[in-house]
Amino acid sequence: MARKEAISKNPLFRALKKIGHSPEEDIYTWSQGMAFHYTNLLNALKVLPIDKKNKILEDIWAEFSLYAPVKVKKAIGLDVSINVDKINEFMSKMLSDKNFWAIKGVGDTVEEAILNWVKAFAIFDFAIYTYLEKHLGSKECLRIYMELWENFALAKLDYVKKELGITKDTKINMDLIAKISKIYWESIGCPYKVIKHDENVHIAEIEDCPYWKNMKAILGEEKARSMTLKCEAAVSVNYYDAILKALGVFDKYSFTMDKFQCCGDDCCRVRFETRK
Numbered sequence: 001m002a003r004k005e006a007i008s009k010n011p012l013f014r015a016l017k018k019i020g021h022s023p024e025e026d027i028y029t030w031s032q033g034m035a036f037h038y039t040n041l042l043n044a045l046k047v048l049p050i051d052k053k054n055k056i057l058e059d060i061w062a063e064f065s066l067y068a069p070v071k072v073k074k075a076i077g078l079d080v081s082i083n084v085d086k087i088n089e090f091m092s093k094m095l096s097d098k099n100f101w102a103i104k105g106v107g108d109t110v111e112e113a114i115l116n117w118v119k120a121f122a123i124f125d126f127a128i129y130t131y132l133e134k135h136l137g138s139k140e141c142l143r144i145y146m147e148l149w150e151n152f153a154l155a156k157l158d159y160v161k162k163e164l165g166i167t168k169d170t171k172i173n174m175d176l177i178a179k180i181s182k183i184y185w186e187s188i189g190c191p192y193k194v195i196k197h198d199e200n201v202h203i204a205e206i207e208d209c210p211y212w213k214n215m216k217a218i219l220g221e222e223k224a225r226s227m228t229l230k231c232e233a234a235v236s237v238n239y240y241d242a243i244l245k246a247l248g249v250f251d252k253y254s255f256t257m258d259k260f261q262c263c264g265d266d267c268c269r270v271r272f273e274t275r276k
Contacts, residue, residue, distance in 0.1 A: 007112050015208040018191040023114040029187060030117035031103045033152070034124055035095035040151045041128060042088065044144045056135050057084050063127040067218050069116040071106040115214075118189075122215035129227045142231060149235050150242045156184065157246055172249045177272050178202045180243065190268075199274070205259070206268040212261050228262035236260070240270070251275065 007013075016026060045053040065078045073079050077086050094100045107113030128148070132141035160183050161167075164176065174197070181204065182192045189210045196203040216224045240255040252275055259269035 004109075007109075007115055010115055010210075011208060011213045012115055012118055012189060012210040013111070015189045015191055015210055018208065019186045019189070021186070021189065023110045026189060027103060027110060027114040027117060028098060029189075030114060030121050032095055032098070034117065034121045035091040036152070036155070037121070037124065037128070037148060038087075038091045039095060040148050041144075044147060052135070054084055056131055057087075058082050059131040059134070060124070060127045061087060063130065064120075064124050067123045069106065069119050071112075072116050072120045075102040075106050118210050119214050119218060122211050123218060125211075126215060126219065126224065126227050129231055133230075138230070142234065145231060146235050146238050149239050153184075153239045153242045154246055156187065157243060160184070172247050172252075174199050174202050174253070174272065174274070177244075177249075177253060178204075180247075181240070181270060181272070184243075185270075195269075201274070202270075202272040204270050206261075206270075207266070209261050209268065215262075225262070225264075228260075232260050232262050233257065236268075240272075 013023075016023065045056060048056075061078060061082045061084075065073055065082070068076075068078065070079075076090055077083065090102070094102060103117075104110055104113045106116045129141065129145050132144055136144070160180055163183065164179055166172070166176065170176070178194065178197055181202070182194075185192045185204075185206055189208075190206045191208050193205045193207065194202070195205055212224075212228070215228075236257050237255060241250065244250040244253055244255060254273050254275050256271050257269060258271060259265035259267055261268050
């Protein structure tokens with residue numbers, strides 16, 4: 001009972017309630033999202049010598065193993081050893097099959113399972129940046145890491161366009177940009193609060209971020225910020241720049257963020273503006 005109560009009090013579930021999402025529908029965002037992240041990482045590291053690539057992966061998984069939820073660690077096989085080939089097979093299966101046993105099998109309930117995947121994703125993402133930087137240096141690390149998140153942005157765009165009825169003939173205006181931004185943020189469990197909106201400016205704040213709050217709780221604020229302070233601003237802005245470019249309106253609209261929870265602010269704040 002105590003464990004069930006502890007799970008239900010996690011900030012993830014308050015955020016999901018605010019946006020009207022359920023653990024059943026959002027669990028794939030985090031489980032298959034982690035597998036997608038890993039697949040893109042493997043593709044990015046293909047250019048490296050095999051020994052160097054495997055060393056990076058082994059260090060990432062070793063770091064992950066220090067903090068991962070026990071049931072996730074066991075499902076991947078990290079309780080036994082770090083076997084990159086077996087991990088690759090596991091992630092490939094999870095990415096391609098919504099019925100893959102581990103998606104919901106890492107919890108006694110779907111609530112426990114989604115929380116374990118949220119925690120796992122946050123730790124995994126931290127480990128990716130940390131060990132890319134250690135092995136490849138800051139510049140190459142940031143280039144790869146930005147591309148990993150850009151892949152997330154572009155992979156979801158066709159779904160978002162279909163949901164909003166956007167076709168090649170649709171005129172993209174600030175109203176549509178606001179709707180797109182809201183869908184993207186709420187897809188990762190972040191309630192979206194509009195502060196200002198007109199035809200030239202859209203500003204919104206995000207006060208609840210399950211990714212950051214769970215990373216901070218697991219790693220401790222100082223360790224978590226050793227990664228987020230170095231990358232979140234550039235990566236987040238590039239994420240939405242990629243969306244604007246894919247929509248063909250980058251020359252008309254600009255995007256920035258001037259607040260980040262994971263960098264010490266009370267919220268994340270996004271700003272779209274018409275270029276002058």
